Amino acid sequence: xxxTTQPPSMDCAEGRAANLPCNHSTISGNEYVYWYRQIHSQGxxxxxxxxxxxxxxxxxxxxxxxxxxxxxxILPHAxxxxxxxxxxxxxxxxxxxxxxxxxxxxQLTVLP
Amino acid sequence: xxxxxxxxxxxxQPVGSPLSLECTVEGTSNPNLYWYRQAxxxxxxxxxxxxxxxxxxxxVPQNLSASRPQDRQFILSSKKLLxxxxxxxxxxxxxxxxxxxFFGEGSRLTVL
Numbered sequence: 524x525x526x527t528t529q530p531p532s533m534d535c536a537e538g539r540a541a542n543l544p545c546n547h548s549t550i551s552g553n554e555y556v557y558w559y560r561q562i563h564s565q566g567x568x569x570x571x572x573x574x575x576x577x578x579x580x581x582x583x584x585x586x587x588x589x590x591x592x593x594x595x596x597i598l599p600h601a602x603x604x605x606x607x608x609x610x611x612x613x614x615x616x617x618x619x620x621x622x623x624x625x626x627x628x629x630q631l632t633v634l635p
Numbered sequence: 636x637x638x639x640x641x642x643x644x645x646x647x648q649p650v651g652s653p654l655s656l657e658c659t660v661e662g663t664s665n666p667n668l669y670w671y672r673q674a675x676x677x678x679x680x681x682x683x684x685x686x687x688x689x690x691x692x693x694x695v696p697q698n699l700s701a702s703r704p705q706d707r708q709f710i711l712s713s714k715k716l717l718x719x720x721x722x723x724x725x726x727x728x729x730x731x732x733x734x735x736x737f738f739g740e741g742s743r744l745t746v747l
Contacts, residue, residue, distance in 0.1 A: 566741050
C-alpha cells in the first residue's frame with residue numbers, strides 16, 4: 524500500500540469547516556484515495572473516495588492535489604457528532620477492498 | 636436495503652475457552668465478507684476475508700479461524716482463547732469490486 528501520513532489529532536470549532544490533510548507522496552497513477560471515519564466504539568464508516576478529480580457527496584468533499592501526492596477531506600460544517608478518528612487510505616490493489624489497511628488516522632475533536 | 640448484524644456485542648471469556656462470533660448480512664447476495672480486529676488504542680487489523688461460501692483467506696496466522704457456511708453468514712471461532720485475543724472484532728461486507736466496506740456494530744471480547 525502507498526504510505527499515508529496524517530496528523531494524529533486536530534480540533535475544530537462546531538459549525539466551522541474541518542480540513543483534514545493526508546500525504547500520500549508514493550501514490551501511483553491508478554491508486555484511489557479512500558476516507559473512512561470511526562466514531563468511538565463503532566465500526567468504521569465510509570466517507571468518500573477519489574482518483575484525481577475533486578469529489579463531493581452529502582458527507583464531505585475530497586480535494587486531491589494535481590500531483591496527487593496529498594489530499595484534504597473537508598467537512599463543511601462540523602458538528603459534535605463528527606468527532607471521530609478519520610482514516611486516509613490508499614490501497615495498493617484498488618480493485619480489492621481487502622487492501623483497505625487502517626492505520627492510526629487523525630482524531631478530530633469538534634469543540635462546542 | 637442491506638444490513639449487517641454481528642453478535643454477541645460483548646463477552647468476557649476465560650483463557651483457554653472457545654469462541655464463536657457470528658455475522659450475517661441481509662439484503663444482498665454473494666457479498667465479500669471480512670473479519671477485522673482492533674486492539675485497544677490500535678488500528679484495525681484484517682484477520683480473514685471470504686469471496687464465497689467455503690472460501691476463506693487468512694491474513695494473519697493465529698489461533699483464530701473463520702468459516703462461511705452460508706452465503707451471508709460469517710463465523711469467527713477459536714478453540715482456546717489467549718489473553719492477546721482481547722479486542723474489538725468487526726465484521727464487514729462489500730460488493731465484489733472497489734466499493735466501500737460496510738461494518739457491523741462490533742463485538743468486544745475480553746479474555747481474562
